[in-house]
């Protein structure tokens with residue numbers, strides 16, 4: 001049997017091969033459906049973990065992924081595969097609850113659903129965050145998770161094609177990344193000049209632990225040498241590796257895990273196995289079971305991991321009882337503490353030839369660019385949507401949004417208090433939900449990357465096929481307005497500078513003024529998700545009154561589990577971009 005299959009029929013055959021149909025036929029030898037590790041979710045974390053665990057020839061691993069295997073050409077081309085709203089994009093999209101703080105608007109949440117998960121459709125930015133991010137995790141009591149503890153795993157896993165080897169950059173890992181220093185948009189040249197004049201320094205390497213807290217650079221991007229997207233599926237589970245390990249690594253795509261089997265005995269809970277069905281609704285009800293000799297590892301993302309725990313009877317008792325799920329373990333933290341970067345875009349009109357919309361308006365230019373990519377791997381099709389990463393700590397901005405402190409001590413990010421809390425994301429395209437046709441668009445998205453607001457994930461029903469109920473909780477903590485206002489002022493200053501230097505930039509969707517009232521109104525009307533959901537199964541103490549943890553520092557679910565159920569949504573508090581971090585957590589986990 002090939003280790004990689006994709007259609008629903010193949011899944012069904014495969015389910016027969018990797019599990020036992022429920023109710024289990026007692027004549028089946030349990031060895032036939034028992035693995036050492038059963039990994040739920042073949043996404044950013046799951047692919048990496050499946051690869052690492054199956055390095056040991058004595059270890060049998062089953063990886064179960066809800067989405068398909070997508071390995072066609074379009075899924076590799078950055079510009080095409082980075083659009084989660086394209087008709088056939090392998091994503092799950094559903095509405096979160098309407099937000100009172102967004103004038104009652106519901107926002108859509110989006111997750112990748114394919115082998116590779118969200119790393120198959122995201123913006124590809126390989127961004128680790130600052131040393132202070134990890135040192136803060138340590139400060140919260142999670143020993144072993146400080147920056148110097150994790151740096152060796154970053155180095156081991158990556159292969160940077162643009163930076164020299166150093167103590168913090170790796171050249172020999174399976175996950176490739178590179179940087180594109182030449183940005184083909186005229187608007188970005190003006191923006192870079194404006195950043196320099198604003199005192200925001202260029203840095204050679206956004207992932208250097210020595211990069212200053214206020215800095216800008218073209219980001220590292222998860223791409224191979226042909227400029228194809230390097231999702232974690234391509235990096236960690238290439239076909240030759242899957243073939244070589246076919247005896248011990250089974251990958252089941254188009255397959256939906258319904259719940260984890262939890263058994264209690266001798267005062268301890270134990271995750272014994274998982275129940276699953278084909279994702280295709282026509283095969284719903286034909287349920288299968290696989291048993292885990294050692295561990296069930298939950299890597300279903302920050303929105304679905306808590307759903308699966310709750311479906312399995314692990315979560316806040318009152319909620320489980322309300323939905324009619326028998327309680328196995330009363331764990332109040334499951335699904336709480338949802339965090340996401342809060343994004344507010346400023347939208348400007350620019351000449352259409354300076355923006356990505358120039359490709360829509362000019363099919364000849366689009367064809368030429370596509371041909372260039374086909375022949376050379378270069379050009380607009382090879383680039384990320386976001387060509388520059390800009391970070392600024394709001395506490396260094398004065399009330400007019402100007403950088404007021406630039407001392408080396410204040411910019412040293414090894415101290416948690418110096419971490420930037422604002423990311424300004426420039427894009428040469430429309431990043432709003434408004435339809436704007438026939439115009440060139442330039443966007444500065446102000447992202448609050450360390451929000452205090454928190455939301456939650458709860459079961460909408462006991463049906464595992466129903467999407468969970470997501471409350472993004474944006475701006476439930478009013479403190480979040482303060483850095484957002486400063487970020488908007490900084491971005492408006494940058495735009496003003498670009499215009500004053502002669503760049504034809506016209507206001508389209510911007511605040512009516514810079515007083516708090518105008519800015520706050522604009523924030524509520526325009527805020528949106530950044531898709532960076534985390535912390536719904538956070539690492540931390542179970543008895544922490546303010547924010548009870550779900551897993552301990554070895555990523556085992558609290559509650560007496562003798563062996564572990566390990567969710568990936570374990571980030572204890574927010575950091576910069578998230579995919580890179582999730583992968584490192586999974587990379588370091590087996591050695592803990």
Ligand SMILES: Cc1cc2nc3c(=O)[nH]c(=O)nc-3n(C[C@H](O)[C@H](O)[C@H](O)COP(=O)(O)OP(=O)(O)OC[C@H]3O[C@@H](n4cnc5c(N)ncnc54)[C@H](O)[C@@H]3O)c2cc1C
Pocket residue numbers: 040041042043044045046064065066067084110111112113114115116117118119121122123124125126127255256257258299300301302304308530531532533568569577578579580582
């Ligand atoms: C549009 C977009 C752009 C982004 N851009 C960036 C970026 O540029 N850089 C960055 O660092 N981060 C980015 N992110 C965030 C980042 O990609 C994610 O935070 C990260 O990939 C999450 O990893 P994960 O392993 O936790 O979950 P995922 O990668 O989402 O994997 C979860 C997997 O579990 C599967 N699954 C879910 N339910 C079940 C079930 N019941 N049974 C079986 N399988 C199941 C899913 O299909 C999925 O494949 C972006 C996110 C989005 C949506």
